[in-house]
Amino acid sequence: MSSRNPLSIILDQNKLTGSNYNDWFRNLKIVLSSEKILYVLDKKPPKEAASDISETELAKLEKWWDHDLQAKCYMLASMSNELQRRFEEAVNAADIHLHFKELYGVQTRSERHAIVKELMTTRMRDGTSVYEQGVRMIGLIEKLVGLDVVIPSELATDILLLSLPPRSMDLWLILI
Structure with a gap:
């Protein structure tokens, strides 16, 4: 993990194994928010820069890719070795996030539903x-x-x- 961000230690101590997705994701959001790069999890940049792109737009795009790479590295470094191998070739942080959301989100919904049902009845x-x-x-x-x-x-x-x-x-x- 980056020595620049002291908050990254929470990712070191709580590596994603799968079943702990919600806790891991909460910690990841804390770290990415402190780096001001949380936005890369929800939005994908264009695949290629247009040939007539301005210098300002090109600088924004390069900054986006730098932030995306940084987020992807935080994500990969805070996963179990097995998950790292599965996602090391992922294109961007948003793709990894979407995959985990789809993989563990349904489980979380059904678990939440079962607990709410038990609580209310x-x-x-x-x-x-x-x-x-x-x-x-x-x-x-x-x-x-x-x-x-x-x-x-x-x-x-x-x-x-x-x-x-x-x-x-x-x-x-x-x-x-």
Whole structure:
């Protein structure tokens, strides 16, 4: 990793293995944002410069390719060796990003759906303590947060309270 960017250490410590795509991508965005090159993940430059391109446009295009190469290097250097071999010939950072988004995005959506379904339908079982139910619900909420789902704390509290039977909910409200 580049010694110029001290944030790149988070990519060294959290290499992409596949199953950790969301965490890796969040860290990659932090590093690329600090370098002001995050834009290369979403937009592809033209393949070739037009023959009548101005000096200013040519300079912009060259800057784009430099930024793209830098982002691609950050991405490759922060992958497992197996993934590096698969993507070392990729044309640009946006192609790598798109591939991973397609590969792991569906898995993330289905995982998120399953967790939301469980969170919204879970009700406290007989014999379970309010504490155990709270821990279970908080665990589900934390899993969603790990998948980049933003849940305001008031909503999380309301969802947790809805999972309790009316008598337990009264007790819980007294405690908070």
